[in-house]
Amino acid sequence: MRGLFPFLLSVSLLACKQPLPEPPDLTETLQAYEEGPTVDVPIQEVADLVVDWLDRTGVANELRGAGIIIEQVSTGIGLGNRDVGDLETSENVREGIQILDGRFFVELYVEVTHVCEGHDPEAIAPDPETNGTLNVNLRLTESGFDGTFWGEFDTCRFRSDDVDLGLEFNEVLVDGPAGVLFLNPLGFDTERDFLFVFDGLAIVNGVLLLDGPLDFLVQQDVGTFVRLQDASGGQVFLFQPIDNPTMLELRTLSEIWQCDLSLQRCLSNDGTQVSW
């Protein structure tokens, strides 16, 4: 029978068009990264800026915490970390694009709702009331996937087994809207470069790591850039190279401060040193 009716096109007797949600425009944020640092940071503020960043994370590296968030987003899209049988959702969506193209497809809106796992490792049943949800949306048009995921963490509680944070596992709570722009829209996986935008709060092990906007750019072969929007009246960037997690660069308009997190000091281009 599958041969005869392999596909039933769902159609409406009354073709009333319902407007589809628009993805957020993340290109402005991306342009801010292309623009680069806009201000210099006075030397007496360099250490404070770095320490403040580290303190805000409450752990060694908030970038990893942000990575956890991304992981959750990708989990919501790919459903990859759960036992979902033989379903590879992203593959199917991708297949749909190819097959629909030129035949049926006009535009499609996909919404993935993921019930967060919660902090209790023994809990098995989903409990959206207690553990919250993660909604991830994407939109497909005639030209395919534009590379933007967007959605919202709704008091999403989950456990992270990120041992780099120094604990066996972490209890994470994330709440707020988020968006991900893949710079290469051909793929759905997080191995590609992407821009992450978030505005909300993140709590790890009961410590408030973030309360407000955060965006960062991940270049898989290079590292992660974090934009500090209100540093000294402009934007500067923190750069975490992928091959050296103990190093952190503070990139300002005219200086690059190389910070050694283990030695708790930063060196400027001309050898000026600050420490904390």
Add this chain to the structure above:
Amino acid sequence: MLEQRRHTGLLVIALALGPASISLDAGVQARTAKPIIGTAYTLEARELQLGIGAQAYGLVDRVTMTTLLAGWILPAFTDVFAPNLQFQYRFFDVHRWSLALKAGASWLRIKDANLIGTTQQTVNVLVVPLGFRATNRATSLLLSTLEATYVAAGSTLQDGAVIDDFNGAVATSGLQFAVALEYPVARSFALTLTGRVIAFVPDSEIEVTAIVDEFNQIRVRGTLTAEDVVGSYNVIAGMAFYSRLFRFRVGAGYGRFIIPELAFVYLETGPVIDVAAYFRF
């Protein structure tokens, strides 16, 4: 292997639904001299037509009720159950012209459709064809019928699922035009020529929810247009043998297999056959 199965299924359906696929059946002329199915003509009251294809019964002189037998027997060899009923009302007869309106409803119930997200999905599709036919016997020989049919189709996906396989067939709304000619060349033998085209397919709203597992749900909605369906056509040349109580028609042509009563379009373009046989009582 899959393609082979599809063709086999198509052949079976073509044999069973031939009259519907080409919208021409000159009917049994010997008794009343009026062609019936596929034309604007109707059976007389309490007349019955049985055979391979559409079964017809004359409710009154101007109203004929038909059903595609295949829709009822499909469950015997497929996962589709398609109960269907059509009515045709002949409202105008002047000189050589007859005009008729037709309406019907089909309920396609497709078990275990090829959907992703869950198993054993059942898809229900309501199909409502509304049409107009004009039949003219311009001369004592040539019989011509023009038809315009709008097929409205709406589906429900029980429990929701993400549609996976977009190859093969579709059930879709659309405006279809058809023409049918029959030209007798002997006492009980006529040549036939039919054509059908899908001229318009409206955009379709789709909304599907798939429960992937207890933690994850996918909802897909949007607007689809079956661009590839627009322009689907078939042209079939054939011949009809008939006697007083029996008619047999066979034809072959090219295009896509279309069953307007079921909003069915098989997307593969190629040879199309038509076989029909009727007894009239």
